[in-house]
Each structure stands twice: as C-alpha cells, then as structure tokens.
Amino acid sequence: METISCNKLEDVKITIPKQVGKLENQKTTIVNVSGIEVGGKEVVIFAGPCAVENKEQLFETAKSVKASGAKILRGGAFKPRSSPYSFQGLGKEGLELLSQVNKALDIPIVTEVMDTRQVELVSEYADLIQVGSRNMQNFPLLKEVGKSKKPVLLKRGMMATIEEFLNAAEYILSQGNNQVILCERGIRTFETSTRNTLDLSAVPMLKHLTHLPVIVDPSHGTGLRWMVPIMAKAAVAAGADGLIMEVHYKPEIALCDGNQSLRLNEFSELMVDLGKIAKAVGRTIL
C-alpha cells in the first residue's frame, strides 16, 4: 500500500493509509454539516440526549443546548446496548422526532446507524451519520456510509489503536466520501474509576497524522457527570476541533447514560468556560 505522510514520525510506527495521510502544507479538511463547518477555527459543540425518548425530552433539551451555543444536536434512535434486554431506542419514530426538531429549531442532527440495511433510511433524516465505537471495524457498514453522500462521524473503538482507527476511516474514504470527522471517546484500560480512559493524546496524534477533523466525547470518555466539564476543557486545550456531549433536561429519569449527562444549566455554564480555553489556544466558540 502506498502511503503519504509529510511529518517525520521517528517515534511512531504507524502505517498511514493513503487518503487519510496528511499532504505537505495541506490544511485540515473542513467537513460541512448542513452549513456548520467542522475543522476550522471554531470549536464546534455537539450536544443532546443519549437517546431520543419522547418529544418533550428532545425539544426541551434541544432548545436549551441551542440557546447555550451548541451547533449540532445529537440523539440516538437506534441504540447499541450491551444487553438485549436494555432499551434499544425508538427506531424510526426517533428519526421522525429528530426531523421535527431539526425543522422547528433549524439545528443539524447527528444520529447513529448500526446496520447496513438502515444506512439509506438514516441518511434521509440525519445531517451527519454516526458510526459508533462498537462498529468501528464493521467494514460493510463503513463501506456503505462511504457510498452515501452524507458526512460521517466515526467514533474510535474502545479497543482500537490509532492505526486501526485511521484504517477504519480509510474504508469510508476509499468509497469516495472524504467528509469524515474522527472522534476520540475513551479507550478501555485497567483503570475502573472512570468508565473509560479518555486518551487526549489521540487528538494531537490524529491531527499530526491526517487531515481530518478530530472531536472528543468527554461524556463516554469519563462516564461521570461532574468530570465532563473538566475533561471538555482539557480536550479543547489539546486542540480538539469539537466536542460531543450528552445533555439531558432531566438526567435522573434518562433511559440511558443519565449518570454522565449534563443538566441544562451545567451545559450552559460550561460553554462560558470553554470559550475562555478556546481563546487561550487561538480558537473560538460561539
């Protein structure tokens, strides 16, 4: 395989795939999500509930996070759950609710696709298609979203090396779709005090190795509501092009991930703090 790399990587033994490899003097690819640019000077904030649960939950949360400065709304309709007996998401009904809030509030939507047979359906509703951690090496799914014309949010597998992550992105690019956003969301290690170990060094490493934008998910990366704002700030300081965070209007009754979802006021306050960090590293938010 031919590889292209402009950086001298003496200490990094990585085979950079052809298309995701960084060309000399090439700027970061900017991914356009229905008008919102990811990969430019602005640090873009993605926020919303883990899962779409009902109209009130989705609209109340969406209105608030948009008012606080979030630019893209997250919300799962198809949920990958460890147990078959856990809430599996509202499915198509969830997509319909996302479509309603998209029209009502004029905010782009990111939602997950889990099955090659659903790519066409999800593409009709989503502005940005998410491939989740558990599917990072679901190669038929990667090829299928690579064939779609929608931008893709690819989350790092919890067990994936940087090299495997780049090769997974390459599956999408190899089908002609270079609108890919990479997302670090915590890796699995021996440490159990946090849900995962947020590997913030992946941010500079990925930006060093490829031209794709890189965002961070401190919600899954820590699993602890009180820690999310702290690691969100650290992620921006580390150079992240965006953050995706779980926010819920009533985390106590959330059907999934309530423990790691920010309350509406917590998210609002965090946005102010993030602005200060962004400024300190020459970026903007809001």
Add this chain to the structure above:
Amino acid sequence: METISCNKLEDVKITIPKQVGKLENQKTTIVNVSGIEVGGKEVVIFAGPCAVENKEQLFETAKSVKASGAKILRGGAFKPRSSPYSFQGLGKEGLELLSQVNKALDIPIVTEVMDTRQVELVSEYADLIQVGSRNMQNFPLLKEVGKSKKPVLLKRGMMATIEEFLNAAEYILSQGNNQVILCERGIRTFETSTRNTLDLSAVPMLKHLTHLPVIVDPSHGTGLRWMVPIMAKAAVAAGADGLIMEVHYKPEIALCDGNQSLRLNEFSELMVDLGKIAKAVGRTIL
C-alpha cells in the same frame, strides 16, 4: 433483568443473562453441527485455512486436516481486514468452493458472516455460521443470526469482558437460537510479543457461568506458528470443548495469516499430542 445462576460466585461480579445462565444440574448444551456434536466428551477440532484462496489450496488443506482428525473445516469467504487495501476474500465464489469441498469430503463447514444482508446467503452454504471478534457487539448481526436456524460460532471481542461476551451470546439466544458455541481467541493487552494474549482462564470461567460449549483459537490467540501447538495443548488441559486452528498447505504463500498457520504435517503431529492431553483430562479426540 432476571438472572439465573446456580454457582456461588462470591468473587465474580457478573450479571449473567437469563438464557445463558447455568441451571442447577444442567449439563452443557450440545451444539450439533451437521452431525458433529460440540460440547460432549469429545474435544472437537476445527481446522483449515484463514481464507479460501482457490480450489487447490482449499481441497489439499481440507483433505489433509480431515485425514488427521479434524471434524469441521474452517475457511473465510468474507474477510474482515484492518485495511481496505488488503485481500477481502473471494466472497460468493469462496462459498461455492466451500460447498464443493463439503460435498466431496463430507466435512461440515464453518465460515464467517459480516453483514446482516449476507446472513441468508451464508446460511445456505455454512453448517456453522461464524460471527468474528470485530462483530461481537454488532447487535443487528447477532439478532439476524439469532433468527436463522443454523448454529453459531461466536468469537470473543479482543477487548470484550466475560460479561459483555455473555450478553452478546444472549442477543442470539434471545431470538430463539440456543445453538451457540463460544470461542476465546485472545484479548488485547499491553504485551506485544504475541499477537494477542490468549486468556485461557476464560475457558473455565465461561463454563462456570453458562451451559454453552467453549472452544479456543490458539492461532489468533498467539499469532506465532511455533507457539500454536503448545497453547492448543494448554487449552485442552483447561477444559476447552474444541479448538479452531489455521492450517495451510503452503503457509509461505498464504494470502493472510501465513505466520500463524500450521503446516499439514505439524497439524498431523499435533493431533497425536492433543490426544494424550485429552485422555489426561478424561476427554477424547478422534
């Protein structure tokens, strides 16, 4: 979720799913693969090439491993490869070749399915459908094979906990298919002298927690040809109900995993040694 467990697991904090939980006095489930029973007194040997490459390679390898005592032939038609530029398998042509060898040699076939859209096709050819490590938490795929009437070989994800592995099996059982064989194939750790770290303690742990048969893959578990026979013996001593191993008639020219594939004579010699270990733990081979 209701859980059923007969063993007192003071030191193991695991939520055992309902169906895979072991009932008091219940023997291991015996999975019938076109006449070959997995989970009984016999330690069943699965062998064959990593990927189906061509007729000569498949037939020469199959004839030899069958003569040496292998009961089920492995061979990939759809290959999950880290890079999109690596050999992806022969696809339907590979399935056809597997079908030919199955008829010619009267040996059951296990082959991998990667896409929900392929489950029906693969089911027509395979005696046992494999869900690979990278798809262990591909929940739509698990549900789809759960709906099929074929037995399923479920490989442990390379960074999946025992609990996640059992929940993945539960996805299959929850659809009405309890013909599931679990396979330990090495986990990802900090150690790099072997390709993965073969977690043989998973064998007694899984057999302690569920009624499903458990086999071991020392080929992927070590990644080193010379080490495969040693760890194969250790796996039988640890109580494995079977072994799945990569064997190639000419490993030097194999299109994938040549470094970890046994030569035909090495496999033949190993079978003799395995017989001694099986006898020492009250089991049989051949």
Add this chain to the structure above:
Amino acid sequence: METISCNKLEDVKITIPKQVGKLENQKTTIVNVSGIEVGGKEVVIFAGPCAVENKEQLFETAKSVKASGAKILRGGAFKPRSSPYSFQGLGKEGLELLSQVNKALDIPIVTEVMDTRQVELVSEYADLIQVGSRNMQNFPLLKEVGKSKKPVLLKRGMMATIEEFLNAAEYILSQGNNQVILCERGIRTFETSTRNTLDLSAVPMLKHLTHLPVIVDPSHGTGLRWMVPIMAKAAVAAGADGLIMEVHYKPEIALCDGNQSLRLNEFSELMVDLGKIAKAVGRTIL
C-alpha cells in the same frame, strides 16, 4: 479501615485511605518545597534534564529553565533503567552537581531515590524526594521516605489504579509525613503510538478524592517531544497543580530520554502558552 470522604462517589468504587481522604471543606494541602508552594493558586513548573550528566549540561539547562519561569529543577542522579547495561546515573557525583546548581542559582531540587539505604543521603541534597513509577509499590522505600522530613513527589505506577496510588501515598502519610505531591505520568495501555497513555482524568479524580496536590508529567506521558507542549496545556486545563517536564540544552546528545526532552527555546515558548491556559482556568504561572 476507617475512611473519610466528603464527596458522594456513587460511580467510583474506591476505598479512600484515612489520611489522604478529603475532609469536608478542607482545602488542598499545600506542600512547601524550600519556599515554593505546590497546591495553591499558582501552577508550579518543574523542569530539567532526565539525568544529571555533567556540570555544563546541568548548569546551562538550569539557568535557562529558571529564566523561563521554572520554579523547581529536576535531574536524576540514580536512574532506574530497564537494562543493567544502560547508563545508571552519576550517583553521588550527580547529587553534588545538583547541590552546586542549587546554591549557585537558588532553585530547589527534586531528584529520585531508589533504595532505602539511600534515603538519608538523598535527603541531604534534595529539597523534594522523588519516588519513581517503578517504586510506587516499593513499600519499605515509601515507609522510609515517610519517616524523613522532606516533602515527597510520588509518581503513579504505570499500571497502578487510582486506589493503589492513594494507598501508596498512604504508606508515606502513615509514617507522619503529609508533604506528598502526587504525579500522573502516563499509564500502560494497548496503544503504542505514544510511550504511555497520559491519563488526564486522573487529575480531577485524584483532586476529588484527596487533599494532596497533583501534578502531571507530559514528557514520560507521551514520550514525544512535539506532543509535550500540547499535553502540558491540556494538563493545566484539567486542573493540574503543576507540571514536571524534561528539558535538555542539547537533546540530541542526551544520555537518556532525548526524544522526549524539550529544547531550551521550546520550553521558553511553552511557558507563555501555559500562562494563557492557567489564566483561563483561574490559575497563575510565573
């Protein structure tokens, strides 16, 4: 064991030792290193070479890092090296050089002790005694530095859980010495593109669980010179009370860790950037 904890740690299953547990309303313990306060509003910068090599190297590096704003000079005289054939440090001669630079430049010294028999000697020269990662569970050494009256810098073991780290600190405190600074320096994971995985979430977690100051070592945490400044900024954003970094006047000829040592000008430039981040999180540097 009696434990004291003021925070409600629903999601964190950790047994907090008695003395390191945080008392309600108690502020962070401030550790006084010969006049330099660690744990207050100021983010304290520790810098210097991996190992003391000779007078020129030590003085040139020390003068420069002090001028750039470093408050404490690091430099190893006894070096824990994986191989017995690698440079093992200058020993007592190194301590003498550290003493000279301490007097000449009026900058406190931190240096490592590896052997219970050396604690008395090292205490005569050092302002702050370092216990390295490989000795985090060297319990006799922890007790011995606990009996000394010098403050201690305790580095997290590369595979130590947060709970083990706190218990190691407790060994020191249990001997009557509560002047302990904790240091996150990267943990060992499956990822190999960086030397270790810098676990920045350990910073808020440790500050949540104890009253001790917490600093970060981005040099060992990444192993890559170009990545050190980025992760240094992220560490300050995550709330670190200080940073310890390897700086060398000529990294190309360094006897150890040259690849991860900052050049003098790189360190100087980094200090300016760190000041901006510190301000953004309500702290100061310089």
Add this chain to the structure above:
Amino acid sequence: METISCNKLEDVKITIPKQVGKLENQKTTIVNVSGIEVGGKEVVIFAGPCAVENKEQLFETAKSVKASGAKILRGGAFKPRSSPYSFQGLGKEGLELLSQVNKALDIPIVTEVMDTRQVELVSEYADLIQVGSRNMQNFPLLKEVGKSKKPVLLKRGMMATIEEFLNAAEYILSQGNNQVILCERGIRTFETSTRNTLDLSAVPMLKHLTHLPVIVDPSHGTGLRWMVPIMAKAAVAAGADGLIMEVHYKPEIALCDGNQSLRLNEFSELMVDLGKIAKAVGRTIL
C-alpha cells in the same frame, strides 16, 4: 548491547539480554534449591500459605503439602500489601518459624525479600529468595540478590512485558548469580472476572528466549480457589517447569489470600491430576 539468540524470532521484536539469551544447543539451566532441581524433567511443585501466621498454621500446612508431593515450601514473612493498614507479615519471627519447619520436615523454603537491607537476613533463612511482582523493577534489590549466592525466584511484574522481565533477570545475572527461576503470575488487563489474567503464552515465550526455568503461579494468576486446579493443569501442559500455589490448612481464617488458597485435600487431589498431565507432555511429578 551484545545479544545472543539462537532462535529465529521473526515475529518477536525483543532485545534479548546477553546472559539470559539462549545459547545454541544449550539446555535449560537447572537451578538447584538445596537439592531440589528446577528446570529438569520433573515439574516441581512449590506450595504453602500466603503468609506465615503462626506455628500451627505453618506446620500443619507444610506437613500436608509435603506428604502430597510438594518439594518446596512457600510462606511470606515480609508481605507487600497494597494498604499500610493490612497485615504486613510476622517479619523475623516468621523467618524463625520457617527455619523450624525446614529443619523439622527437611523441606526447602522460599520466602520473599522486599528491602535491600533485608537481603542478608533473608538469605540466612531461605533456600530460595523471592523477589515479588511489585519489586520486579526494584533495581537495587535485583542487584543485591544478584550478589548473594542464593538462588532467586523472580516473579513477573503485573505490568511487565516479556522484554522487561528478561532485563530484570539480567540485573541479577549481571552480578554473577545465574541461579534464577522466572515465574509468570498473571498480568493486569481490562478483564476483572479474575484477579489477574494468567498469561500462559509467557511460558513457551520465555523458554524460547532464555535458558532459565519458568514456573507458574495459578493462585495469584486467577485469584479464585476453584479455578486454580484447572489453570495449574493448563500451565503444566504449556510446559511450565514448576508451579507455585497457595495452600492453607484453614483458608476461611487466613490472614491473606484466603479466597485463592487451596484446602489441603484439594491440593492432594490436584497432585494426582497434575501427574497425568505431566506424563502426557513427557514430564514427571512426584
């Protein structure tokens, strides 16, 4: 560094130290522990309590394990415990009890040393000096036991790679002591259903790379009494030159590691089963 290796290690990127490297046609080094040869045809069983607690406990356990076929008695006098408030061992009183049982029953003793200042004392009592996992990279301790004339049992650190393990052994050999037994005792991984993950592939790998004998500790490797016999059998099948196991006459009241200690009758029964496996791999026990 000059390295000696006779095996072609195409897939293993390890720098083998000079002295532990395997010489062409060289047989395994046989370590003589007061008349008991480790590294020959016999699989040598080490058994006894985690810690020496009192005379009755030690003698009752020792008499029974010797009668069942154990050749070397284990028992800790100095215990490395995660918490300073846990039982730390009887110290010199424990060594005295070990000496009494050694004389009364004529069975060699292995016990741990944790501090360079104790090496001389422990050497007076022990037939084999143990360096524990937490001290595998305590380099001054390794050098000190390297200077003693006693054989050394070196346990792999729970976070140590094979290469680091060999380099730690090299610290001992470099001081002129080549009577070193290596011990695999489980590594730390993400899996939590067992106390550690017993890495049995380390046995063939170490025997491939060095001439030193290799034993396995299934007690610490699993942490579960019921699993110890199963993994003990697997270790012998994997080629271990010996096993070290915790056995206690009354595990329910053990001061440490009761959950993983075999009862006297369980150990006795296991010895019979181990004999069958040993025979199957061309070795002997008893």
